[in-house]
Amino acid sequence: MIRGKLAGYGAIGIILLAVTLLLCIGFGSVSLPAQDIALILLHRIPGLSHLIHADWSVSSEQIVMQVRLPRVLLGLLVGASLAVAGAGFQGVLRNPLADPFTLGVSSGSAIGAAVLIFFGWQFSWLGIFTLPTVAFVTGAATLWIVIWLARENGKIPIESLILSGVVMQSFLGAVVSFLTAMSKKTVNEILYWTMGSLSLRGWSYTAILLPYLLIGVVFLWSRARTLNLLALGERQAAHTGLAVERTKLSVLIVATLMTAAAVSVSGVIGFVGLVVPHMIRLITGPDYRLIIPLSALGGGIFMMWSDLAARTLLAPTEIPLGIVTAFVGAPFFGYLLYRKKKQREEELLR
Template identity: 85%
Template sequence: MRSKLVSYGTIGLGLLLFTLLICIGFGSVHLPAGEIVGILLHRIPGLGRWIEPDWSMASEQIVMQVRLPRVLLGMLVGASLSVAGAAYQGVLRNPLADPFTLGVSSGSAVGAAVLIFFGWQFSLLGIFTLPVIAFLTGATTLWLVMWLARENGKIPIESLILSGVVMQSFLGAVVSFLTAMSKRTVNEILYWTMGSLSLRGWSYTAILLPYLALGGLFLWSRARSLNLLALGERQAAHSGLNVESTKLVILLVATLMTAAAVSVSGVIGFVGLVIPHMIRLITGPDYRLIIPLSALGGGIFIMWSDLAARSLLAPTEIPLGVITAFVGAPFFAFLLYKKKKAREREIS
């Protein structure tokens, strides 16, 4: 496992750095990769004095104040949503589960939209007000979805997806109502409903980073538990795992990561569905590999999606959630088709 993690991780980090340079360099002002590397190295304490600046101050401002914080935020958002999606799929043993399809993202967005509507974004806990409230509304949504889907102590896949769709539709209507009623904050709320990384500075990165770091490490430390759950709850219990408490804690941490991501970027769908499933197809079902590689894959996916969002119709920017939906919705339909065919083969 360790050798596979090193080999896949090295490839993933290489792709991540390549994507980072491309996304920073591409825009209305093209910046060469060598210049970007020089600017970044020049900002490292102790190393900058060995590098003689041969670039303009305008280029440095574009990199450090405009593009780098946006690209890094996209990387963190993608990693958070992908790791959360992997955790949801592992606990629920369902490849169709993710924070978006289960309505958790929409639930988190409702909390953020209410705060924006009333102007309470920083009223309770400063910059952490949005993530905390978004977590509470997202966790409540998850509990309602699972309660609606439960039948005789079990949660069928079809009922779970249907309950998620119901909650997502209802909560989307709540956000739309707030948007219609709002005058001063209508554009800001609309950004949440469609997802965007525009006009996001370093403070947003500072909000999300601790949630990803602590939540991601915690979920990675529970990778063996997720592997046991993949064998079935009865088998996991026989192996000494406290099934119910493990499921609850993992779902709460994944919901917290989702809420933090939604609080800085709005609702970006299908990332937690597509990326963990693709990683699983490449590396196998071991969550010791799936969780860290999903973080890398999610970061890469969102960075490329954001590049497409701001460049395809430039100077008009496409909402980021639209780009991910163009990729994720057909993939979701493909997974449903595969499950349908597998069920038909079992019957025949």
């Protein structure tokens, strides 16, 4: 039953993903026909190049392969990473309103990037990889601090975990705001990074993120049955023989590393991990064997369309990507709150 549903929904998702990929590569300051894009991409596949006659212009191929494709694929990877991480957070915290930034990871990554930009060190140690590396490390360190604050007698209570995350998010967010206020030459660069963007990102950024996405999806998908058990409650899950605390910790670490990796290459982009898993849940039901892989597809599609809107709606001015996702995510978050309130009122009336 689950395999059939996964195959059906997965086939639809892959078709939507392919169509989205072609459209997002085609639209821009120079429009390219979808047929030319498909032929250019197929021409790069080993074994097919001799079957396709290259009758497109050199400039079109350069636009596709060097400018738009790496950006669109990076959007796909960032969206998939944030959405799958969001599904993991919602599963382990048993809260559909949780997202990858619940535990302060976004602010943790942001403070590392903001310090580098403030002092002009963003290219000082590892070249273009300096800022992503430091942002990733500070995001992961934030998780360690949050877990340390929340741990009680070897256990990690969900309430304490969320409270610790909120405290860290607020404190580190204030530090980033302070650096922004104190900076003069770099204020725009810090603000732009904290609002998210995929501009000027080449193939190297895709290579940074891809391993984290693949490992994270495989790990969390392998824990899908475990997350289904946790949805019944920690006590009930423990009665089935599940190592609850170890499971919670492992899922939190993997989901946070996926988030930190995504934030390190794209800046802070909110609401993706909240909106996408919940939309998948509304369509397919609460089974994480479906939610996790379909969230990867849905997150990639959502981010590619968001990035297309960011670079085309007010062209040649580019809207920060986090603003676009917030315009979609904030109303959806309000809808979720309203829906939960109505459900509680209906339960009280029964």
